[in-house]
Amino acid sequence: MPGFLCAYVVQALAVRRKQSETEKIVEALIFSLILYLSTLRWFSYGLPLSWQETPAGSNVFHITLRWGQLCVLTLLSLVTGILYAAAINHDWIMRVFRFLKITERTSRSTIWNDVFGQIAGWVQVGLTDGVIVKGWLAYYSDDPEESSLYIEQAAWIKEDGTEEFIDGPGVLITKEMGIEYVVFLHARNEVLNEVESRLDAKDDSA
Numbered sequence: 595m596p597g598f599l600c601a602y603v604v605q606a607l608a609v610r611r612k613q614s615e616t617e618k619i620v621e622a623l624i625f626s627l628i629l630y631l632s633t634l635r636w637f638s639y640g641l642p643l644s645w646q647e648t649p650a651g652s653n654v655f656h657i658t659l660r661w662g663q664l665c666v667l668t669l670l671s672l673v674t675g676i677l678y679a680a681a682i683n684h685d686w687i688m689r690v691f692r693f694l695k696i697t698e699r700t701s702r703s704t705i706w707n708d709v710f711g712q713i714a715g716w717v718q719v720g721l722t723d724g725v726i727v728k729g730w731l732a733y734y735s736d737d738p739e740e741s742s743l744y745i746e747q748a749a750w751i752k753e754d755g756t757e758e759f760i761d762g763p764g765v766l767i768t769k770e771m772g773i774e775y776v777v778f779l780h781a782r783n784e785v786l787n788e789v790e791s792r793l794d795a796k797d798d799s800a
Contacts, residue, residue, distance in 0.1 A: 596671040597626025603675025608682040609711070609736045611703035629670055637663045683711070706738035716779040718751070719743060722772030726751035727765060728779070741769045743776075 601622040605613075613621070634640070642663040681687050681701070688701040702708050710731075718728045729748030735741060746764040749757040767773065 595622065595626045596629045596667040597622040597624065599668065600625040600629065600671040600675040600678075603672060604679045604682070607676065607679035609702060609707050610682055625671070625674065629667055629674065633663070633666055633670065636666070642667060685711075704738045706741075707736065710734045713778050717743075717745065718777040718779055719745070719767060720774045720777075721767070722774050727767065728757065729760075729764065732764065739769075741773050743767045743773070 601618060604621075605618070630641075637660065640660065640663075642660045683702075685701050688697065688699060691697045692699075700708055702711060714731055716728065717731045718726060720726050727745060727748055727750055729745035731743060732746045733744040735743075744764055744766050747759075748765045749759040751757060
């Protein structure tokens with residue numbers, strides 16, 4: 595059914611709270627209803643799959659597929675799923691309701707997704723064992739229970755406040771390491787200069 599295809603696209607692309615199996619089925623059926631109602635008029639109110647007994651009384655049925663209608667429904671399912679997932683990820687729909695003072699909620703599942711979805715750049719991460727790492731936030735886990743980050747151009751912050759740059763592409767901070775806090779920083783000239791000098795040194799050595 596087109597609704598299940600549409601729901602699958604949304605589940606694959608959107609970051610939102612986990613749904614029960616019943617909620618997934620209900621959502622897929624709603625998508626199917628919307629897609630069928632929006633296309634039936636184009637195809638003389640017929641379904642893409644039909645059957646009829648031929649000849650009459652022979653208990654032999656002839657199945658007819660409307661390939662054009664199936665292609666249209668498939669295309670609309672993909673487009674609808676992509677647009678709806680984008681509306682969830684970018685908070686387009688709930689932003690309108692917040693502007694109208696109807697709600698204060700966002701379409702994302704947690705404040706973890708809200709913050710990391712809107713703020714990017716340099717971060718300073720404090721771990722539960724007292725280690726501090728700083729760098730450019732490249733990736734973050736969709737599920738806050740995973741609480742994992744990947745930081746590029748990273749550096750360890752020593753106790754005296756000096757930075758020891760990591761000789762490598764970056765550092766992966768997993769939930770086992772324990773994130774105590776995340777500070778979002780403005781880009782600092784000295785950090786950028788240090789990164790550029792390191793890149794230039796690698797180019798010269800190559």
